[in-house]
Amino acid sequence: MSDNPERSGPQAPQEPSLDEQIAAYQREFRDLDPQVEKVVSALGRLNRRMNVAYGRQLADLGISNAEWEVLKTLVLAGEPYRLGPGELAKRLGLTPAAMTHRIDRMAGEGLVTRDRDENNRVRVIVELTDEGRSKWLEAMRMATDFEEELLQDLTSDERGVLGEVLIRLLRRVELTQPDAGGRLTDLD
Amino acid sequence: MSDNPERSGPQAPQEPSLDEQIAAYQREFRDLDPQVEKVVSALGRLNRRMNVAYGRQLADLGISNAEWEVLKTLVLAGEPYRLGPGELAKRLGLTPAAMTHRIDRMAGEGLVTRDRDENNRVRVIVELTDEGRSKWLEAMRMATDFEEELLQDLTSDERGVLGEVLIRLLRRVELTQPDAGGRLTDLD
C-alpha cells in the first residue's frame, strides 16, 4: 500500500512515524505482516522524500521535474539527442497530447527545438539545445551528489546487495504486471 | 535521479532496460558511480511499477489512488475515523483547495460524510462512512496480497535486512531534507 508516487510537489506530507503507522495498521487490519509492511512502507516513503528533494534542487536550477524527465530521455537517446513527440511520450508514459504541451513550453524556454522532419512532413523532431544539455548536466551533478550523500552510510557491500535485491523485486513486479514488454523498465 | 513518482497513471512508461540505461548514463556523464546509480534507479523504477499496479487494482474496486489515500488517512486516524479538511490536507501533502474538491467527490460517492462541527462552526468534520471503511478493507486486502507476492522470493532474513536498510536511508533523507519535523514520514 504505497502512497501515490506521482506527487513530487512542493511540500512533503506530514505523516506519522513509520512505526506508529504500522502499529495503527495492525490495529485496524488483523492479518498484516509487519515485516512486509515495513519494507513496502519504507520503500514508498523513501521514494516520495527523494522526489521532493529532486524537485527542490531542480527548482533551484529553474526547471521542473517534468522538464528534467524530458531532458533525461533525450540525453539517454544519445547523439544527436533527437526524438519525436510520440516516442518521447511512450518513453515517459505520457499521452501524446501532454507531450505536445510539454514540448511547447520547453521550446519556449529554449531547452529543446521542435521542427518538422524534412523527409516526412508528418513527423516532428524534438532536439536538445546546448542550453538544454547543459541544464541536464547541472541537474545530473546535483542529483548524483545527492545520491552519494543518501547512500553514504552504506558500505559498498550493502549497496551491492541492496541493488541486487531491488532488481529481484523489479523482476517480480514485471512478471506480475506485464506492462513494458518484459524489459527491466527505467527508474531514474 | 529518480523519475517523477506522482504518476501512478494508466500505462507504464516504456523504458530501456536498467543496464542499458546505466550504460547510457556512463557514456554521457563520466563521473557516475554505477553501483549508486543502480540502487537509485531500481528504487525509483520499482516504485513506479508498484504504483501502476496499485492503481489498476484500485480501479477494479472503483476507487482512485487519490481516494485510497484519503481512506487510508482516515482509517489511520483511528476511531471514530474523523479529521478536518485542513488536517487531511497536511497529512496528504495537498493544498486545502485540493482537499475541498477531493472531499466533494468522495462525499458524492458516499465514501465519506462532510459536516460542520457543532461546537465550532468554522470547522468541518470529514468522517469515513461504512461504505468507505469497507472499500478500504477490500483495497487493503488486495494491497497486502500484492505485497506478499512481491516479496515472495525474499527470505525472512532478507526482508528484515531490506527493511532496516531502507529505514536507514529514510533517516538520512530526513536529515538532509528537513521537511516533516524529523519524524519518519509515511510511506504506505
Added chain:
DNA sequence: GGATCGAACTTTAGTGTTGAAGTCTTCAAG
C-alpha cells in the same frame, strides 16, 4: 493519379491540482 487508410501530431473538453483571493466564524479588545 485520385480515393482510402493509417500514422503522427494537435486540438478540445473535462478533471484535478496549485496559489491567491474571498467568506464566514470565533475570539479578544475597546
Added chain:
DNA sequence: CTTGAAGACTTCAACACTAAAGTTCGATCC
C-alpha cells in the same frame, strides 16, 4: 456591542494531464 484580527475552509484563475476527436501527410490500391 462593535471592531479588528486570526483561523478554517471555499472559490477563482491558471496550469497540466487524459481521453477523444480532428487535421495533415504519406502510402497503397485500383
